[in-house]
Amino acid sequence: MQATAERYLELMERLGSPAGGGDRIEVSLEELSACWFCTTRNAKLIVRKLVEDGLIVWHAGRGRGNRSHLTFLAERDSLLLQVSQQLAEKGEYKQAFEGINSHDPGGAVKERFVQWLNGHFGHDTEASDGNPAVHVLRIPVSANLDTLDPAEVYSAFEAHSVKQIFDQLVHYDAVSGQFLPELAHAWESNADMTEWTFYLRRGVTFHHGRELTSEDVRFTLDRLRESRANRWMVRGLKQVECAGPRTVRISLDRPNRIFLRYLSSSAMSIVPADLILEDEARFKQLPVGTGPFRVTAWSEERLELTANSEYYQGRAHLDRVVIAFIPEDSATALVGGERFPSALEVEEGAGASDPAEDWPTIEALSKGSMLISWNLRIPGPHHAIAFRRAIDLLVNRTEMIRELGEYRVYPSRGFRPTERTPLLKDRYDPESARRLLRESGYDGETLVLNTIGRYEPDARWIARQCAAFGIAIEVAVIPKKLVYDQDILQRAHAILFEVLIAREDVCEVENYEQEGHLLNAGLPPEMIRWAVEQIDLALATDRAEERRALLEGIEERLREDALVTFLLHKKLNTQVHPAVRGAGYNAHDWMDFKDIWIEPTVG
Template sequence: MRIAEDYLSLRNVFSEYAEGESFHVSMGDLAEIWYCTPRNAKLIVTKMIELEWIRFVSGRGRGNTSELTLLLPFDQLLLHTAEDLVKQGNVPGAFDWLKTYEGAVEVRTQFLQWLTGYFGYSSENRNGDRTMETLRLPIYREIVTLDPASAMFSLDTHIISQICSRLVEYEPETGVIRPGVAHHWETNEDGTEWTFFLHKGFWFHNGREVTAEEVKSSLLRLREPSCSHRWLANDISRIDIDGRYKVKITLCKPNRRFLWFMSHTAASIVLGENSCDLKAKYVPVGSGPYHIVEFHSGKCVLEVFPSYHGQRGMMDRIEIIIVPANEAEACFGTSPGVLSVVTGEFQVPSTAMPQQETMTGVLMLTLNMKKEGWLRDWPLRKAIVHSIDRIRMIEELPEPWGYPVKGFSLKHEMDPKDLLYRPNEARLALSNSGYDGQPLRLLTYGRHATAAAWLKQQYEAIGIRIEVNILPWSEMMEPSTIAQADLLLFEAVLSEGPLRLLEYFLSEGSFLRSSLSNEICEKIDNRTFAMLADPEVVAEEKWLQETEEELHRASACVFLTSKSVTTLYDSTLQNVKVNPKGWVDFSSIWYKPKK
């Protein structure tokens, strides 16, 4: 982009000359314009000649001026530079670039037309007879990490599921466990010993075979103190290897649902790094249907893995472009093969494109009982729980809200009532609390900013002061951030089944557990361990019911409304499957041209 800025500097200084009109200039003049040495000015001139932006005829002899001709129109350079920034994965930079020069020329409209057409399906011939099919997606949130052992957000875990494999796979819709890296498994009577038999010829993306050694090292990563998901491996007492394709895992307590744990994204089998304390831009070497070929803050590119053990992905290349939430609506388009997953960043416009709405979770507010302060006071927590009119919230906020919820359930009631809204009870509890008006700090990310502002207004109407802080996704996950918050507003994703609930209750890095008192955590742990050891299916429902009752008795969190994800796609895209994470399975999509 620097070379473009240098050209625009020339265009501004010599604005009296039209494109194609020659004028005289010295190398010293150019060095002064570009704030560089004459030697560097010569390098810049050479680059612009190569790009065919200028024509330059050097003056002969010392002291003679040269002849310069500007060839590229101002608006064309602005537009092409913005386009190049998008292709590099720097969408915010493209918008900032145009804003810098908007006073000189209006090219934003042209840019938006190009941008909306940039997303979607494209194909190109490679090596003569091979076609590379690409699907380019706008995503309206950042990718925080692709390290399986650290990932907490749905987008991150979705991408990890596309590039990594696990011992087994769990289907939330049916509750069925299917083979993954392991083709068979056995357990003893009480669920303390689990033996897995691995597929032969299951390959990592770098060509190495997946063996028992990599399974062991991947699971041992989860036991490190810095790992967000060490709860998955806390009860593993030893891992024994018997040859290349057999692994025996011994637990220190019974867990008849250990296969759930082994299907978790964090239990993905990866090659290489043993440390859980990795940089945010770590890219795992996995064995999934796609592998990462490019990854930085604005762009993630996946290409199909031809040696994948399962069915090959139909789309050869997936380009994920991160779009700022404030520009999301402007980037929405209807070009051929376009696919867009909207999770509340903007109101879905009216369109004839096919849509799928998937109920994914519940919006909830945690109350930090670990932190010294007013939230250790039960009457104040009770007032916070019962003072919100959830039906009114749904009516007033223009987002994909569903219905009021009172717990961790996505079952839709025909005539949903807000059973938790008890304004008189809330006022009485507040008056009994002794609360002195000290502001409570509410943290959330941009996706829930509108809801946070609405909640602030409602709470302050009854006398509870709220200070809202909107943070980046990555910062929200910092333990120090969570510890200092009074309230955390987030969506608990429930569509992935009981395993995600276990994560919220057992993971030290989860927003929910990190806010609960040690006493409540101990009760939940004991109840959970009993459920995991119980062979009866009915134990799962009883566990959830009793855990919800525990949270309600303590007024430990605020259940608000159900949340959904809207997936819009062009009719040329076939077999678009929205998974329980609320994202699209890349490997199943294929393109069917219109007749």
């Protein structure tokens, strides 16, 4: 039906009424073949198919010079909506939006389709004759998912997705502050934490059926040395030795007292050595781990995860999770916008009710900050510290929050919010900002500010604020898939984005050591060298308060030298159906799918 409907819509737009439904036209086969860019023979076949599908009535012209008559039967908007819904039901979300964008210039169908999608997403119970009900969770996101290879993850969304598919040697429980067994059931280290031994569980199998061994751990860590994104995590790795099929010894060339934090990271997820050595490209396309969900489909349209029934820590309650990749310009119209449905519904059948006002709401303060990172590797007025300090003081964050609203809640002074964050006042000081601008010698040059679609309103608000002070800012909205492109980064004077501190200490180290990170992309080399020296001191100390002071000292230098302009903290807010249980935000500001379950009976 899809291909035939596309032909019908093309015909309506080029030869008939834009609305369709009952209009009759005169037309020749030659005109139809020109419309469809095909031969007259193929045009006849298409006409026959349109008639069979009940879309047109066709009266062929008799005799030389007599034109045929074609009657449009389907109304354009209804047909376009129907086809888009059929595509979405098959998981072909990108094609659905592309079709609407091609044939719906006024946006009326898109609005109706988005309303329908808000019912399509959420929790659904699918039942078939003789088979148990299948619990499916469908989620719309506009975030990029460029990789599911743990060694290559950059974004919080990629890290979260990897955590659903793979496991790590240990798990860090943020609530208790304890490290819990995961693939390793026990471990030990020497006094200065340069020698570690891990003992693997018996009977843990990868999704393709092979049992996990110490060789997979050795291979995983050695493989990270070649990773551009995450080789920083094994900077101190000296040797990995398989002391037995389920015993691994790891030697470091310097003390690392938070090494267990490193090992609990998504990038340290254990991968199957045999599959990658056999065909790494296939592994990247359809990754295999030991985690609670298997990857059953992954395309530019969607990621589909199915519960791993053999999972050693217990089967997930959900049977399937479908993550739909929605275009950025459409995601904000969906419930929950760009990252997770703000109304997590239980859907029975095809329709879903609107969220009730008395549904429980899960709220949290995101563990990160929106910020501007200055690129001092290209020339410009931003090299003057007085200029950067002026920008910090002229941004009225309180007004920005009031005007833009939504998830923006508090002015930011650092990477993570603290208990004092709600009490802190904005540093907005226009008079001091003007004085600093004069001191900087700024004479009107235009600066380029890179961002992605999600933060475009924030970037344009800041550009307007700067314009009021005589500063010219050109906002460049970069597609997410190109946001880390080094050529693009090095054409920008500054980058507006968000840093998420998913794991304390480790994520802060990542800010300075990860190659291609948006924060360190423009930092002066001498600043990076100094930061790494401070990091090594922090990793070596056995006093947590000293380690925290060293890492906060790096952040303080960023702030005092105005290398980073901290902007806002945001809130997370999800309204859940009363039957949805186990929903809560994890370190990546997402919900672990394994923990979600549906109460069988709801009144």
